[in-house]
Amino acid sequence: MEKISTDAFPLTMHFSEKQETICIFGTGDFGRSLGLKMLQCGYSIVFGSRTPRMSSLLPNGAEVMSYSDAAQKSDIIIIAIHREHYDFLTELTEVLNGKILVDISNNLKINQYPESNAEYLAQLVPGTHVVKAFNTISAWALQSGALDASRQVLICGNDSKAKQRVMDVVRSLGLTPLDKGSLVAANEIENYPLQLFPMWKFPFYLSAVLCVFFFFYCVIREVIYPYVHEKRDRTFRLPISIPNHVFPIVALILLALVYLPGVIAAILQLYRGTKYRRFPDWLDHWMLCRKQLGLIALGFAFLHVLYTLVIPIRYYVRWTLNNRTVTQAITKKENPFSTTTSWLSDSYVALGMLGFFLFVLLGITSLPSVSNTVNWREFRFVQSKLGYLTLILCTAHTLVYGGKRFLNPSNLVWYLPSAYVIALIIPCTVLVIKFILILPCIDKTLMRIRQGWERNPKYSESALNGKTDI
Ligand SMILES: Cc1cc2nc3c(=O)[nH]c(=O)nc-3n(C[C@H](O)[C@H](O)[C@H](O)COP(=O)(O)OP(=O)(O)OC[C@H]3O[C@@H](n4cnc5c(N)ncnc54)[C@H](O)[C@@H]3O)c2cc1C
Numbered sequence: 025m026e027k028i029s030t031d032a033f034p035l036t037m038h039f040s041e042k043q044e045t046i047c048i049f050g051t052g053d054f055g056r057s058l059g060l061k062m063l064q065c066g067y068s069i070v071f072g073s074r075t076p077r078m079s080s081l082l083p084n085g086a087e088v089m090s091y092s093d094a095a096q097k098s099d100i101i102i103i104a105i106h107r108e109h110y111d112f113l114t115e116l117t118e119v120l121n122g123k124i125l126v127d128i129s130n131n132l133k134i135n136q137y138p139e140s141n142a143e144y145l146a147q148l149v150p151g152t153h154v155v156k157a158f159n160t161i162s163a164w165a166l167q168s169g170a171l172d173a174s175r176q177v178l179i180c181g182n183d184s185k186a187k188q189r190v191m192d193v194v195r196s197l198g199l200t201p202l203d204k205g206s207l208v209a210a211n212e213i214e215n216y217p218l219q220l221f222p223m224w225k226f227p228f229y230l231s232a233v234l235c236v237f238f239f240f241y242c243v244i245r246e247v248i249y250p251y252v253h254e255k256r257d258r259t260f261r262l263p264i265s266i267p268n269h270v271f272p273i274v275a276l277i278l279l280a281l282v283y284l285p286g287v288i289a290a291i292l293q294l295y296r297g298t299k300y301r302r303f304p305d306w307l308d309h310w311m312l313c314r315k316q317l318g319l320i321a322l323g324f325a326f327l328h329v330l331y332t333l334v335i336p337i338r339y340y341v342r343w344t345l346n347n348r349t350v351t352q353a354i355t356k357k358e359n360p361f362s363t364t365t366s367w368l369s370d371s372y373v374a375l376g377m378l379g380f381f382l383f384v385l386l387g388i389t390s391l392p393s394v395s396n397t398v399n400w401r402e403f404r405f406v407q408s409k410l411g412y413l414t415l416i417l418c419t420a421h422t423l424v425y426g427g428k429r430f431l432n433p434s435n436l437v438w439y440l441p442s443a444y445v446i447a448l449i450i451p452c453t454v455l456v457i458k459f460i461l462i463l464p465c466i467d468k469t470l471m472r473i474r475q476g477w478e479r480n481p482k483y484s485e486s487a488l489n490g491k492t493d494i
């Protein structure tokens with residue numbers, strides 16, 4: 025029974041044509057959910073089960089029979105069974121011959137078995153056309169219809185006709201099939217749902233390491249040092265003062281790390297004289313998680329702003345100010361107004377506010393609902409040009425905050441400079457290199473390379489040979 029491709033026909037067509045029967049092996053959670061969804065979309069469903077009796081859990085309108093009887097009813101059989109129980113399928117080799125077996129299984133761990141479940145199924149029941157599909161969709165999402173996050177069904181298989189038929193079924197369920205090639209891709213498809221926020225891992229660990237490092241660095245300078253030298257208890261700095269050093273520093277470093285891979289990529293392209301060689305894997309990966317790095321940086325900048333807002337209501341700050349005024353009154357010494365200090369202080373706060381505004385703007389444009397309304401050039405303009413402006417403003421905010429104290433030897437504690445001095449190393453390096461890269465002579469060469477020009481065409485041969493080293 026050949027099914028008409030749903031690409032060309034509306035879904036309602038199914039009801040007028042003869043219903044196609046699909047067989048589902050296994051009456052577990054996923055088998056039942058998929059069966060219900062298929063019934064709703066106009067298919068006839070036959071379940072194969074070890075205990076073939078109709079239960080209230082099974083969707084109305086479906087039939088249940090033994091595995092071998094059910095297999096004879098359809099040439100598409102969805103195997104909704106865990107891989108560990110596939111063995112019994114060998115007994116059905118004869119009935120299954122020439123049929124399309126859809127493997128939907130997942131494992132508990134990445135690379136749990138030497139071969140993918142789909143390849144294992146193909147070895148177990150030779151003479152069938154195994155197609156991998158549906159494993160990236162959850163039973164819960166199928167039932168509740170909350171499929172917005174992932175309507176995509178990754179598909180692979182060696183027989184293109186079989187794959188096409190499964191893709192038609194996927195489309196008629198209102199899902200989007202994505203052809204990933206031959207059955208070799210099954211391993212990748214099976215690992216896909218097991219990954220937990222893959223692009224967030226590196227930025228998350230990096231920010232955790234930076235937080236811990238700068239926290240202890242500040243504790244040494246601001247809590248341990250005063251205690252050792254002056255026996256003064258400065259532990260009250262732990263809840264607000266020190267986090268308000270750590271958070272902005274981490275935000276600034278992460279923001280610089282968003283733009284560092286871009287300049288490294290440009291230097292590599294200039295050095296190689298071609299754009300036709302792959303970047304090393306670490307650089308590729310770094311480029312791909314810039315969005316996540318940027319959003320985490322924005323989170324830390326937000327915390328910094330909140331922590332800064334509470335400065336005036338802190339007891340320690342009010343006490344210091346009152347005490348200074350009283351001391352001045354008693355000693356009858358006036359603290360003269362300094363225009364320079366006033367300028368520096370207002371300037372660094374203004375730079376911080378402008379930097380934060382652009383930072384938030386970058387965050388807003390990365391929301392899908394916003395980025396979908398701008399074209400590719402506009403998005404690049406905001407992300408790249410305004411991104412650099414944000415980095416310049418935030419770096420300037422920190423430099424001006426340092427002001428006259430910056431690099432002053434009296435600020436060294438046990439030879440350690442202030443934390444923000446260390447924080448400025450990466451942002452300043454990125455900005456200096458970027459400045460050099462946009463000098464007209466270098467920019468022109470880079471532009472030519474990006475348009476396909478090659479200084480030394482032998483590089484492209486090694487790219488074709490698959491070399492990926494620098
Ligand atoms: C709050 C926040 C949110 C963010 N959200 C997103 C987001 O939603 N999506 C996102 O992608 N990023 C996001 N980012 C990350 C970042 O803003 C972007 O990746 C930005 O485009 C990086 O700019 P760039 O100039 O460094 O890199 P790019 O413009 O990507 O250029 C980097 C390098 O790629 C190479 N290159 C560029 N164009 C070409 C070409 N035509 N041919 C060959 N090589 C080329 C060059 O070597 C270049 O130097 C976000 C950052 C922040 C701070």
Ligand SMILES: NC(=O)C1=CN([C@@H]2O[C@H](COP(=O)(O)OP(=O)(O)OC[C@H]3O[C@@H](n4cnc5c(N)ncnc54)[C@H](OP(=O)(O)O)[C@@H]3O)[C@@H](O)[C@H]2O)C=CC1
Binds near residue numbers: 049055074159163
């Ligand atoms: N649940 C989900 O959200 C998703 C599940 N999957 C995959 O779908 C497959 C089924 O998952 P799920 O429905 O949750 O699992 P269940 O454990 O709920 O169901 C498995 C079914 O397999 C059948 N089965 C056949 N032989 C055996 C056996 N020897 N021992 C136990 N059961 C057997 C049983 O049906 P019967 O009693 O009728 O014979 C049973 O109901 C798995 O491979 C899973 O990785 C994929 C994506 C999402």
Ligand code: HEM
Binds near residue numbers: 383
């Ligand atoms: C509304 C916006 C902002 C305001 C009002 C603001 C204000 C301040 C203030 C008052 C300080 C001094 C804190 C102190 O004395 O302990 C400071 C320090 C700092 N700010 Fe901001 N800031 C803003 C945004 C930003 C942003 C977006 C960044 C960068 C990502 C940033 C990075 C820093 C850094 C690195 C320091 C030095 C931290 C240290 O004390 O070691 N700020 N800011």
Ligand SMILES: [Fe+3]
Binds near residue numbers: 222223224226312
């Ligand atoms: Fe990553």
